[in-house]
Amino acid sequence: MKFEFIRFLVVGVINTLVGLSIMFLLLHGAGLSYWVSTFIGNTVGAGVSFVLNRNFTFRSKEAGLWSVVRFVCVILFCYVVSYQLGSMVIEWVAGDYFSEIVVTNGKVLFSTGLYTVLNYLLQRIVVFRERRYA
Template sequence: MKDFIKQFFDIKFWKFILVGILNTVVGNGLMFIFYNFTPIKDLDSVFSSGGYWVSSALGYIIGSIVSYILNKHFTFQNKEKGIKPILKFSLNIAVCYFLAYGLAKPFTLWILSGQSKTIQSNIAMLVGMCLFVAFNYIGQRFFAFKEKEETK
């Protein structure tokens, strides 16, 4: 178990955190700007949580492009070429996104049931962001950019 923890929190983890800080500034900054300062929030009145989903999706699409480039080349130094790493990365992002934000929204609505929809959605986006980071590291490290094991 000690070896697993040591391997899990190696230099790749810290590079991932550094890239994640940049992704947070870019993707999540845009997510909150889209929700709070554009007409996207008005989608909440068209269909339940519409602005929440559109804002978070736009932020994550843009942040994911930055993440792919930096994590592929800087964090995991993945040499794989072609469409396969892009598809694996995209699948990982999609699964992590829907899992994180799908769990965050109902949980936050339940906890903050007496608050305004704007407060609930903003807090849900923060909770989703935290869940996404954890799920995404595991997915990128052990699926999208998994190192090929050397045969002995």
């Protein structure tokens, strides 16, 4: 379990760097909205996450289709909860005190932290848990 968590952190760093890079590139480089940028960045990061976590972190042997379905449900749930809550919290805490770009970047970073914690817990419990068959 200890090494599993370390592997999850390594995978998390990789997919977070991929996802955040895409988010900020789309947000600032392409001028896309917060929601579009974070959704696309998280979708690409999630693909990286699924492959690496399935094969490296959790070493899952389960058939692909159902683990993909559970993974997609968990990712969507984590995305909506984390990015909505993160957006609301940062807007409430900093919205009146900082420029729009600082607030938006704060939303992305804070929400990414929430997403990471919630995602690990649900991937471990729902997606890649060891199943006991009778």
